[in-house]
Amino acid sequence: MTTLDIARPKAPAVGAWRLVAGRDLRDLWGRGRGILVVLVAAVLFSAVTYLSASEASLNLLDAKEAVHLLIQVVVIIGCLLVLVSAADAISGERERRTLEPVLLAPVSRRDLAIGKLVAAVSLWFATLVVAIPYILVLADGPAIVFDALTTTAIIGTLVAVGLAGLALLISAFSGSNRLSLASALFVVLVLTAPSRVPGITKNSVGEALLHINPITSGLGGIERIIVKGDSWSEAADWLVSPAIAAVLTIVIAVALAPRLFALERS
């Protein structure tokens, strides 16, 4: 059989984003890169869990605070992995000279954007799965386990998706992969830093900043639910920012997709 004997398809691939995501997922997980970084994250979670458990045994940290500390690390590390992966998605392919053949395929740019976002966000879900045993070890009772798992899954996913969309946009408009990664990391640093400032919640401006910032707001929501025992509705004002960020960055990334995949950026 020659290539000419194989019937030419009458239409392009439907749901091509699944093919794009499939290839990127195979590239990420099948070749071991994803597994390696998640293993490194697991080592970090082990250290945090060990230290938290030690503190808890000395009554310096109760179980809720220990779980909260671990969840903060899980969310930040998971989101960092997503961010790095998404920041490499376009600028990295451009530098490796693998972007043009894909752009020449009869696939819509939106399918490309969605496929790449799905592959990047997979790192968050892998991090989440790896974190579950550590949460179970530190949590004291089924109520904390349930709250810890649901808050981590829901709020962490919102933050991860928002950062994935943002990093994809940064990647698309960066002139080099190095610039893309540096810019994305700088953004995370800027977004995370306010929550580390002592006493920032003591004035209304600081409180507002924490609410507007999707990362600090998401982490604040987790703290409210896990440590302070707030219900989801009571902590809702902390969840608005990460939810808006997730929806907004994805909508912008998909809407701008036809302009994102340029062969060159100066």
Place this chain on the structure above:
Amino acid sequence: MATQIAEPTPTEAGRAQDVLEATNLTRVYGDLLAVDSVSFGVRAGEVVGLLGPNGAGKTTIMRILTTMLAPSAGEFSVLGHGADQAGVIRRVIGVFPENSAAPGSQTGREELRYHARLHGYPKPDADQLAASLLAEVDLEAAADRRAGGYSRGMRQRLGIARALIGDPAVILLDEPTLGLDPAGRRQVLDIILHAAADRGSAVIVSTHLLDEVERVCDRVLIMDRGQLVAQGTVDELRARSGLPSRAHLHIDGDLDVAIALMEGVPAVGDIDRGPPGSGELQMELNDVSGDAVPALVGTLIGSPTVRLRSFTFEPAGLEEVFLALTGGVR
């Protein structure tokens, strides 16, 4: 989620005519006029060489035709589909971009299968197509090795195989033999010739290597400073360049008589004698069109006093023609 793109409907008449037409294509980058009102057409089964010095606008033209770059003015169509139907055009063209690469972590088979699936081939057909294309470009033995470990020639052939997915009506190859050894170049050129002859695809090859153009191209487009300065067959371009061809003759008999006979032929220019006693003559031919060369040979054969032992025709080199048409090295 996928954008639905209508199936192109090439007509028989469309295939018989130009499958690719470009009219007054223009591209401006800031103050730089990279491509200036370029028009040409390419027919099915035709191999067209795109030549020009660095910065002539070849890659810009290729990027416009592959829908990667929008023209500032002018238009083009592939099988009648205009530039506003980029998605449709990408279904009916195959492209080998200059300096592109396959992901190093993918095997050759995975790469072709992936692109076949993006073209809409069902999985079993994509598998078969990948296997057939790998055989066509002689990569069967390396099919399941990662492309990152391929030699340059293998990567080029994999890229050309990718360009053949979807049985494209137009194949655009940007420097497909760049950096290859002679054997690798020959292999790639054979693939190009087969693509045009067996598939009936129109092929545009951008290259710096003029001997390749002479070997595989039916027609040549020569660009310089963004403009299409000449187009036609290699022989037509030779004639247009005004550069003389040369003839080498080996004659028994009186050379003075032979020279006198030659001087009576309008196409013959300067005549030089070879070493004394060798019976050799070299001459410039200002016109090699139509019956000019047969008339020259006939004149000698018809003479009772000289005997033509050999006649070697040496057309003007394409390199000289190219330099003449583009104004030489700047």
